[in-house]
Amino acid sequence: MLTERQMKILITIIEEFVKTAEPIGSRTLSKMEHLPYSPATIRNEMADLEELGYLEKTHSSSGRIPSEKGYRFYVDYIQENSDINSDDFITISNLFTNKNIEREEAIKEAVRILSEITNYTSIVLGPSANQSRVKKFEFIPLSDKNAVLVLITDKGHVESKNLIMQDGINIKEVERVIHLMNETLVNCLVSEIPEKLNYELKPYFGKFMEYHEKLIDSILKAFTTIVRDHQYYLSGRNNIFYQPEFQDIEKLQKLMIALEDSQMLKIIQANEKGLQVRIGHENHIDAMQNCTVITVPYQISDNEYGTIAVVGPTRMEYSKVIPLVEYIAKSISKLYK
Amino acid sequence: MLTERQMKILITIIEEFVKTAEPIGSRTLSKMEHLPYSPATIRNEMADLEELGYLEKTHSSSGRIPSEKGYRFYVDYIQENSDINSDDFITISNLFTNKNIEREEAIKEAVRILSEITNYTSIVLGPSANQSRVKKFEFIPLSDKNAVLVLITDKGHVESKNLIMQDGINIKEVERVIHLMNETLVNCLVSEIPEKLNYELKPYFGKFMEYHEKLIDSILKAFTTIVRDHQYYLSGRNNIFYQPEFQDIEKLQKLMIALEDSQMLKIIQANEKGLQVRIGHENHIDAMQNCTVITVPYQISDNEYGTIAVVGPTRMEYSKVIPLVEYIAKSISKLYK
DNA sequence: ATTTAGCACTCAACTGTTGACAGTGCTATT
């Protein structure tokens, strides 16, 4: 285990490195008044901390920087001694007063502010519509070639599609198809739509007119997205530019591409357990070896969960970010209760 | 005016520079079989072309690169002699067959492919809902605290909002408000919604219950976005990384930020006249001095226009991109007819 | 009157060298 002094030194190095992004040397530490030891003493302690895996060197004669293990220690440490900076909290709590009763806007706004305060990138992942049930399909003809089809679920998901009737498809016929769709599909799980369309509705029509099949295929295609997709909202992506660890254009590029990749979803989505901090390699994504991802779930109905995530360099202001995301997630969850 | 030979040289320089992104020297040109002149002769011509403003040097002893005026000449030239590469066209025309009758998806997909083929960034700007009329508001209560409000317009815009009833607001009351909203607002322009809510509906309720005002404010806020916003879809943003002119991280950053800026909208939105090519400074955006923006409108109903845009470096493959965007816009417009 | 060959000149990009400097590890001393 670490001695009191080692902990003090380790934490000071981390906090200093978070500020400056420069390796910290023994002389710098020795000058601090809460570390009244000579550089040599500190060097010895640093050598020990390095041997234990908490610190690293960038090259043989450089100062030290925290390792992932170092950050992990730090994160666990501050989660016990968490300390709240009230200023930012006021800004956010204002968002969730009755001025703004539209949920999605409020969440987006909160996350926008989150990335502004922290200077990192943040993400909202809304709940998937998978476990919702069809409340109704609404079909609205607009002209003889155009119509809108709207799907509304019991959890409030709304998905609309602008349909275009190609030659040979009559809008009256479509209306009949939709009518039957409603009868067949209302109250069934959104995830079952494709299956039901294919095996219950299609055979029924197939006997009569061959172009109905084409039509149903199109509708099918139109609504597969709702089954598959989560709402995914990225905010503050451009903040990455300001991080010194991403001045290298290739790393920058890889990270930006990763942020839009489906791997990202897997990371963010997996946890309903509470706050998670994934440091560096714990993310299992190549482009994110220098990144920490903090995720925290929020609840918007009995069994619907979304996630808020913050993506930043491993050299992240954990003590600021962690309480903040927790507070936001809590505020959102409170709305529903 | 330019002599035949000058034109030949100018066009060769541009096409060569588009390929390599390197300044072109007289020796290189002289080696090409359609330019059977000695380096010295070509040097003289290049000096003249520079004096006329079609070419530039990066430094006093470098080869030449095209100036904006040079590109302008080139673009005007190829638009007369446009020449269509059929391979890419097949990919795109497949998108607009009856396999896919959902308009928005088809457009997005087309633009996604556009940025893939060209390796530039492309943008769809959907028509604003401003000139649409309210067809109906649909109000769907989900629980005693949650409800969905859906607005559908005569042009097929659908906007949905998840409302959360804060303490003191009863969902039955809300239902009544929506009912009255429907009566007041159906058939009026979307752009008039705020006004009508404020001056026709609010006074009526205000007398009875003060919290109705709060409620209407919230609904108002929820639906201002639909009035203001166009659909804005960006594809292939990460292609910018591959352009040698944006290896400088600062330029890259500025461009990426500009792409999400509202100035962008103004550029893209302004023209219903047909294809436009804006080269470098013609964009009047600082971060886009090295960029060309090609825009072309598409029509989706009697008086609804959207825009497709391609953003790339001024050193762009004009002869490939221009016919392609024109073809896509035409294909989309054909859907509606 | 064009076109071309020849030559001096320019500038960017690369190379190798150097010295300053920040920091370390080790050892001897307090």
Added chain:
DNA sequence: AATAGCACTGTCAACAGTTGAGTGCTAAAT
């Protein structure tokens, strides 16, 4: 156990020298 001293290491920026691609100009050739 803590510290002072010292040799050592790697980074960084500045500098000079070299190379090479390309130009402009002039004089000769067509």
